[in-house]
Amino acid sequence: MKIIQASKELNTNWHYFHEKTTLINPLVLVFGNRFLLEKPEVIASIRAEFPYEHIVFGSSAGEIVCCNVNDDSVSVTAIEFEKSTFIVERENVLNHNKDAKALGEVLFEKMPKENLKHIFVLSEGSFSNGSSLINGLEENKEEQITLTGGMCGDNARFEKTLASYKEDPKEGEVILIGFYGDTLEITKASYGGWITFGPERVITKSEGNILYEIDGQPALDLYKKYLGEKSNELPQASLLYPLNVTPVGKSEPVVRTILNINDEDQSMILAGDVPVNSRVQLMMASVDGIAAGAQTAAEYAMKDRKNKPEVALIVSCIGRKLVMSQRVEEELEQVKEIVGEKVPLAGFYSYGEIAPFNGSTSCELHNQTMTLTLISE
Known part of the structure; x- marks a missing residue:
């Protein structure tokens, strides 16, 4: 070679x-x-x-x-x-x-x-x-x-x-x-090397890679509450706080980055599928x-x-x-x-x-x- x-x-x-x-x-x-x-x-x-x-x-x-x-x-x-x-x-x-x-x-x-x-x-x-x-x-x-x-x-x-x-x-x-x-x-x-934080929740409404609801609440609204002041920097700020998603029947979670948001229907567009009934948790990371x-x-x-x-x-x-x-x-x-x-x-x-x-x-x-x-x- x-x-x-x-x-x-x-x-x-x-x-x-x-x-x-x-x-x-x-x-x-x-x-x-x-x-x-x-x-x-x-x-x-x-x-x-x-x-x-x-x-x-x-x-x-x-x-x-x-x-x-x-x-x-x-x-x-x-x-x-x-x-x-x-x-x-x-x-x-x-x-x-x-x-x-x-x-x-x-x-x-x-x-x-x-x-x-x-x-x-x-x-x-x-x-x-x-x-x-x-x-x-x-x-x-x-x-x-x-x-x-x-x-x-x-x-x-x-x-x-x-x-x-x-x-x-x-x-x-x-x-x-x-x-x-x-x-x-x-x-x-x-x-990866990222760690989860906050409570584990359940995806209650989604379609493919579009996430609508978590625990029956609008996904984007719930996500913004966690981000606080950083929610003003969406969608870029979401790159620092991805989601840890464990689909039903899967033992290994996958990490999902939010690519874009929709304020009209309070949904989030992710890089991959987020099936209904998946367990989901926020993530963060350090340089080390x-x-x-x-x-x-x-x-x-x-x-x-x-x-x-x-x-x-x-x-x-x-x-x-x-x-x-x-x-x-x-x-x-x-x-x-x-x-x-x-x-x-x-x-x-x-x-x-x-x-x-x-x-x-x-x-x-x-x-x-x-x-x-x-x-x-």
Whole structure:
């Protein structure tokens, strides 16, 4: 495996983290600020610097490259696989009436299955229901095929997200990157580090990812009471106080970030499903807790590995970044300490993380987690 990493800001030259060299048919991952990905001159610069066929673009809420977290930049990680192969497929949710489950079923069907080991998902993140997308992808997926990835971001603006494969970045795209070959070793893990507080309540009215009532009370009204003065800063303030949701019949809770609010009907739109009768509790975090969570995720990902990873794909939540603020790179330092100081890190801050629970094969949409995909040949 050969890897080149570089980044640039608007009107600056490319900064390389490794010696620049020509690669053979690499997978090129481009994560960047949405405003930059909308500029034709930026896209032209990326294509000129990396004149390869298989380019995947995704907008982010922060770019992770090498050991840095950048804002207002584009980061590029080009990976040449020497013993294994990859295949990329795409669909647009706007062509499926925004039905993410239907898109997931169609998209997974397009992916060749022979020797398929792992799928990395890069999804539109502003209006797709991530839980429904996962349900569609897993509808006909065999257990040995693992799944990780994330929902694209747009900093804390929540206006729109962009993604694409080969084409210029656009809205609505969902991309699957399939990794093939017996020589591949891919391990993954996801962990948060947030803690619950306040009483545990029950969701009494919801529809998909829209939460209407908790304990028979309007959800937004109850949430605002907990936030107090911070309720004036909604929906951004909700990134610091997500919900811990345990659906009926599930032993493991999932964290749900509030993406938007509706003052008219007092509802909240979350990043994934919040089924009726689920138990729900507020959450909060500290900088130290989040850093410790990143370390735990790395320990889980390394636990059963036979070989050292050659690259770490990272999807971390925008809520973690907001809490960490100027100390955000500490969670990357915790990861490198466990996976290896020389292992390149590549990824982005997201609106949702896609991964199974640790020790499980069934995938979930997570929020507020550090999700790792470690790859070697």
